[in-house]
Amino acid sequence: MWLKKWLGILGLATVTVTSPNISEAKKTKGVQTSNFDYHNNFPKVKSAYALLINAKDDKTIRNAARSFVKELYLLIKSLPQKADIMVKDGNIRKDKKRKAQALRNLKKLEDEIFGMLDVIKNKFGNDFKLTEDETLFDLSIGVGRYFVIAENILEGVENPTSVE
Numbered sequence: 001m002w003l004k005k006w007l008g009i010l011g012l013a014t015v016t017v018t019s020p021n022i023s024e025a026k027k028t029k030g031v032q033t034s035n036f037d038y039h040n041n042f043p044k045v046k047s048a049y050a051l052l053i054n055a056k057d058d059k060t061i062r063n064a065a066r067s068f069v070k071e072l073y074l075l076i077k078s079l080p081q082k083a084d085i086m087v088k089d090g091n092i093r094k095d096k097k098r099k100a101q102a103l104r105n106l107k108k109l110e111d112e113i114f115g116m117l118d119v120i121k122n123k124f125g126n127d128f129k130l131t132e133d134e135t136l137f138d139l140s141i142g143v144g145r146y147f148v149i150a151e152n153i154l155e156g157v158e159n160p161t162s163v164e
Contacts, residue, residue, distance in 0.1 A: 042075060042109075044071045044074075044075075045068070045071045045072050045075055045113070045116075046116075048064060048067040048068040048070075048071045048072075049068055049116050049120075051064040051067065051068075052064035052065055052067075052068050052120065053119065053120070053123065061124075065128075065129075065130040065131070066130070066131060068130065069130045069131055069134065069139060072113070072139070072143065073142075076113075076142075076143050076146045076147075077146060079106070079146050079147065079149070079150035080146060080149045080150050080153055080160070082150070083102075083106075083149075083150040083151075083153035083154050084153055086102060086154065087153055087154065087156070099154060102154055103151065103154055106147065106150060106151060106154070110147045113143060114140070114143070114144075117136065117139065117140050117143070120136060121136055124136070149161055
C-alpha cells in the first residue's frame, strides 16, 4: 500500500482513498453502538460556529448563521435515530455501563452545543434571527427537544417523543 501511495505521488500510479483519513475509515466500519461520537458532523458545526462568532459584516453573519443552523440540525436530527439503533442493537439494554457511557456522551454533546448557543446569545442577543423565520430562542427549544427524545429512547421510555 505504501508503494502505491509513493507511486501515486510521483504520478506513476493512481490511488483512490475513500476517506481523507484512512485510520478514521477503519474505525467507522459498521455501526458504532456504544456512544454518541460524532467525528464527521460535529467539526462542521464547530467551524460554522467559529465563522459566525468571528463574522464582522452583516452579510457574513447571515451566511454563517444559515450555515450554522443547517449543520447543527443535520447533527441534532440524527440523535434519536442513533439512540434507536443503539437500543435495537441490544447492547444498551444488556450492558448498564454502555448505557451510562452513551448517556454521558450525549450529555457532553448537549453541554457543548448549548455552550455554543449561549456564546451566540451573549454576542447577538436571544432574539437574533438565524434564518428568516427562526430566532436563537426557537433554535434552542428545537435542539433541546431532540436531546430529550434521544435520552428518552435510551432510557426506554414508552412514548419517547412526548417531551414535557
